[in-house]
Amino acid sequence: MANQQYIKDNPSGFPYQYYRTHLTDSQPDTIYHWHEDLELIYVHKGSARYHINGHHFNSQAGDIIIIQSEHMQSIHPLPHKEQDSETFRIHLNHIGRAIIDEYSQRYLQPLQNGHFELTPLIQVDMPGYQKLKDCLLAIFNLVKEESLYYDILLKSKLHEFLYYLFKYRHVNRHYTDDTYQKYQKLKELIDYINHHYQESLSIPHLADTFGYSRAHFMTVFKQHTGSSCLDFILQVRLNKACELLLQTTMPIQDIASQVGFNNLSNFNRHFKHYLQLTPKQYRKQFNKTKPS
Missing domain, CATH: 2.60.120.10 (Jelly Rolls)
Structure with a gap:
């Protein structure tokens, strides 16, 4: 057999x-x-x-x-x-x-x-x-x-x-063509922020780049994401900082600069408000392979 x-x-x-x-x-x-x-x-x-x-x-x-x-x-x-x-x-x-x-x-x-x-x-x-x-x-x-x-x-x-x-x-x-176009433009905006978070990003610059008035830009962003654009940019930068804290041994000041903060105390203040931990505490608590 x-x-x-x-x-x-x-x-x-x-x-x-x-x-x-x-x-x-x-x-x-x-x-x-x-x-x-x-x-x-x-x-x-x-x-x-x-x-x-x-x-x-x-x-x-x-x-x-x-x-x-x-x-x-x-x-x-x-x-x-x-x-x-x-x-x-x-x-x-x-x-x-x-x-x-x-x-x-x-x-x-x-x-x-x-x-x-x-x-x-x-x-x-x-x-x-x-x-x-x-x-x-x-x-x-x-x-x-x-x-x-x-x-x-x-x-x-x-x-x-x-x-x-x-x-x-x-x-x-699906929803109307007009709503669909707004979502497509919003996706392009979010993609832009994800690739330019290290740069200085202002509401007037973003609104102009994507063809909105400043007031309409802020309204559309808040309506569809539940967050203001400035809060979203802050979250992107802090999430990138979290990744660097856990995946690298870079000094915290260098991480702050790399994710778009030019002021360390400002970075530390936002980080603690958002995550209830300082950057140093976050790295120590969640990084199992602690940096030397």
Whole structure:
């Protein structure tokens, strides 16, 4: 009898990301960003503040949070609260979006290009909740166990999850072209700040660069992000500082200068107000490989 050999090691090359997150109020905000993947989150316990493409809400245990491709998102820890969640991310290309057929054109391509919009928050009293929850938890179990040939069933479960979204009317036509253009311009602005945070960034300069009056610029930014532009720039700089504190042994004064602060005491004051720790305390508490 011939020897049997099993196909091993995820042969389909089915890329995804899966992770568990424990969020506390001692951690910096996850500031506005976006990516090309569909992101599925289940909140096991606790609460945090989510901003997703103009939708603002505080999560609670049992919530299913859906973040669509290219949708802007931010997550903010709440004072004296924590949150435990699981997240699965995948590009729709890997479940058939890139295939040119009627199925892809009808369902997957409009989700990827933004012509359809997914409901960002599905709660226990909403239609189809239990089926969506059971399916999402099954997806998590599959990627945690990685049993033989699991990727075949994983792809099936992702299609099942999309089926329930469509069946229970959690897929809607997109907003108007005018609103879409505002989001596109806002994404360009945020991308600009993320690449120029080391420079001097003023509201008049940013408004002029992106074709707004100063007053309209400030109104649009606050309306769609829940934060003033100056607060957002400050958060970007402090988040970059946190990364450098943990990933390098650079002196704190050099870090302050590198992320756009020309005054060390000003940097220290903002850092402590935002993170309830001094930069030195933050580096000592969170860096397991302490700098020499």
